[in-house]
Amino acid sequence: MSATERAIASAEAHSAHNYHPLPIVVASADGAWMTDIEGRRFLDMLAGYSAINFGHGNQRLIDAAKAQLERVTLTSRAFHHDRFADFCTQLAELCGMEMVLPMNTGAEAVETAVKTARKWGYQVKGVPPGQAKIVVAANNFHGRTTTIISFSTDAEARADFGPYTPGFEIVPYGDLTALEHAVSANTVAVLLEPIQGEAGVLVPPPGYLAGVRELTRERNVLFIADEIQSGLGRTGRTFACEHEGVVPDMYILGKALGGGVVPVSAVVSSSEVLGVYRPGEHGSTFGGNPLACAVALEVIAMLRSGEFQQRATELGDHLHHELGLLVGGGSVDAVRGRGLWAGIDIAPSRGTGREVSEKLMDRGVLVKDTHGSTIRIAPPLVISKEDLDWGLDQLRAVLAGE
Ligand SMILES: *Cc1c(COP(=O)(O)O)cnc(C)c1O
Numbered sequence: 596m597s598a599t600e601r602a603i604a605s606a607e608a609h610s611a612h613n614y615h616p617l618p619i620v621v622a623s624a625d626g627a628w629m630t631d632i633e634g635r636r637f638l639d640m641l642a643g644y645s646a647i648n649f650g651h652g653n654q655r656l657i658d659a660a661k662a663q664l665e666r667v668t669l670t671s672r673a674f675h676h677d678r679f680a681d682f683c684t685q686l687a688e689l690c691g692m693e694m695v696l697p698m699n700t701g702a703e704a705v706e707t708a709v710k711t712a713r714k715w716g717y718q719v720k721g722v723p724p725g726q727a728k729i730v731v732a733a734n735n736f737h738g739r740t741t742t743i744i745s746f747s748t749d750a751e752a753r754a755d756f757g758p759y760t761p762g763f764e765i766v767p768y769g770d771l772t773a774l775e776h777a778v779s780a781n782t783v784a785v786l787l788e789p790i791q792g793e794a795g796v797l798v799p800p801p802g803y804l805a806g807v808r809e810l811t812r813e814r815n816v817l818f819i820a821d822e823i824q825s826g827l828g829r830t831g832r833t834f835a836c837e838h839e840g841v842v843p844d845m846y847i848l849g850k851a852l853g854g855g856v857v858p859v860s861a862v863v864s865s866s867e868v869l870g871v872y873r874p875g876e877h878g879s880t881f882g883g884n885p886l887a888c889a890v891a892l893e894v895i896a897m898l899r900s901g902e903f904q905q906r907a908t909e910l911g912d913h914l915h916h917e918l919g920l921l922v923g924g925g926s927v928d929a930v931r932g933r934g935l936w937a938g939i940d941i942a943p944s945r946g947t948g949r950e951v952s953e954k955l956m957d958r959g960v961l962v963k964d965t966h967g968s969t970i971r972i973a974p975p976l977v978i979s980k981e982d983l984d985w986g987l988d989q990l991r992a993v994l995a996g997e
Pocket residue numbers: 644700701702703705736737738739788792793821822823824825849850
């Protein structure tokens with residue numbers, strides 16, 4: 596048994612099998628590269644589902660974390676701390692909004708968005724008690740809590756976890772007419788991913804997000820954009836909504852907001868919406884802690900420079916040009932995405948997404964399959980063009996059966 600096989604066997608014996616990782620055991624990482632326990636190097640073309648947008652071990656983020664570790668790491672929200680106001684002010688400013696409610700994980704922030712929209716619905720919009728409805732899209736991914744999986748259409752994510760939370764209506768993604776029919780007097784929010792990540796990097800038809808914005812504004816419904824995966828530089832803009840010139844009523848952020856160092860998530864909105872809260876009505880022991888704020892402040896500063904959005908745009912154009920050349924050649928059925936983010940539908944004759952991912956791993960490239968035949972590419976935005984090209988070479992070799 597190799598060291599890798601031993602480590603995996605022991606992980607499988609003592610951890611719940613809620614994931615099916617590729618058979619690599621990472622020991623360290625730097626930039627876009629990871630090294631396993633046997634000293635082999637791998638190009639990370641997943642970037643922790645976009646949590647590692649700024650690369651592994653980004654020096655600015657590590658320095659910010661280290662400096663904060665030496666001062667104070669956790670106060671709870673029972674007291675103020677000296678990084679909190681800056682974090683909230685600067686994040687609100689980055690989003691062009693007014694108020695922030697910090698949490699830790701993405702799912703918690705989505706839960707917070709759901710609770711906020713309902714409270715806003717009762718207190719501001721005047722929806723009768725207990726009647727608030729939120730419209731969501733089919734094939735969404737918003738996290739794993741019981742309420743969130745209640746409005747999932749993924750059988751695996753839902754089975755045997757009921758009873759489910761009521762109050763949600765599901766419409767096809769990208770279909771404005773269906774959305775229009777679903778929105779009623781008691782609808783408090785439309786909750787969408789501006790690009791559906793887990794579904795296979797599905798970009799909605801042009802005009803969809805703008806149409807959602809218009810409809811929700813007309814009907815006095817909150818437009819909530821879950822930008823946990825699509826946001827913070829991934830698509831070439833700070834927010835994927837920007838590609839359609841759309842500003843929602845609320846952003847849900849997570850993943851890259853913590854710089855790959857600590858979990859940091861947040862709901863960002865107007866004072867009309869987040870102003871509904873009074874002390875005691877919602878909270879989190881770790882949400883907005885000093886370490887999280889210090890790291891996120893550095894993330895915000897890096898995003899303000901525009902440098903990472905620029906890289907994602909330029910390298911993304913290159914990536915999509917190269918991937919586009921593969922479509923129709925018999926190995927790739929379709930490619931979707933924006934910026935440094937792509938979903939690639941592998942032709943069934945070339946194997947499943949999992950098989951292609953394993954072959955790529957054997958060639959030193961790490962990606963993740965989704966929904967059987969799709970692989971997802973989302974390298975750290977700091978990846979060099981040379982490394983990206985090398986990764987693409989490996990993909991072409993695997994698809995050619997080499
Ligand atoms: C990852 C993700 C979530 C959930 O985030 P966690 O931190 O895993 O709870 C929610 N929404 C979207 C769009 C995501 O990609």
